Amino acid sequence: MGVHQLQFKLELPIPIREAWDFFSHPKNLELITPPDMKFKIVSNNLSENTYAGQMIKYNLQPITGIRVTWLTEITHVNSPYYFVDEQRKGPYKIWHHEHEFISSEQGIIMIDKLTYELPLGFLGEIANWLFVRKRMDAIFEYRREQLIKLFPDKKS
Numbered sequence: 001m002g003v004h005q006l007q008f009k010l011e012l013p014i015p016i017r018e019a020w021d022f023f024s025h026p027k028n029l030e031l032i033t034p035p036d037m038k039f040k041i042v043s044n045n046l047s048e049n050t051y052a053g054q055m056i057k058y059n060l061q062p063i064t065g066i067r068v069t070w071l072t073e074i075t076h077v078n079s080p081y082y083f084v085d086e087q088r089k090g091p092y093k094i095w096h097h098e099h100e101f102i103s104s105e106q107g108i109i110m111i112d113k114l115t116y117e118l119p120l121g122f123l124g125e126i127a128n129w130l131f132v133r134k135r136m137d138a139i140f141e142y143r144r145e146q147l148i149k150l151f152p153d154k155k156s
Contacts, residue, residue: 003094004128006114008140013107013153020080022150023099023110024050031150032143037061042069052077055088062091062135093117093124106153112140 012019022028025048026041033039038061047054054074061067070090077083080101087095094117102109118124118132 003117006136008112010110010144011104011106012110012147012151014151016080016101016103016108019101019108026056032146034139034142050074050077050083093119
């Protein structure tokens with residue numbers, strides 16, 4: 001109870017450098033976020049390259065009718081293998097998202113490790129059980145579908 005951990009894996013038929021170039025550009029997050037979330041980066045002068053200490057501000061609608069501002073910091077970068085974003089301001093008590101890229105025979109294995117905690121104690125746990133966890137699964141499933149479209153297996 002309290003802190004939750006999720007892990008999502010996806011294999012893509014692209015070299016690790018191509019994966020890094022796509023996923024380390026914050027603007028590409030809009031391409032793989034469900035449209036109903038109305039996700040928009042609102043940071044000015046956003047760098048094309050992810051770096052430790054980078055602050056990225058977003059507006060989004062996690063639940064219909066509720067808009068939130070979310071500020072994340074890129075806290076760790078090991079190009080082209082790994083980066084971490086952590087919420088500094090937003091809807092979660094804790095948000096720690098690790099993005100890992102591992103070379104494979106078919107291209108890369110992308111692993112998202114997510115650790116989060118909702119505010120409001122027991123009420124946050126009820127919200128997680130009722131809809132937050134399901135929404136997370138739906139977001140990452142949408143992401144998986146979009147990435148398969150963006151990076152199709154050219155051998156098939």
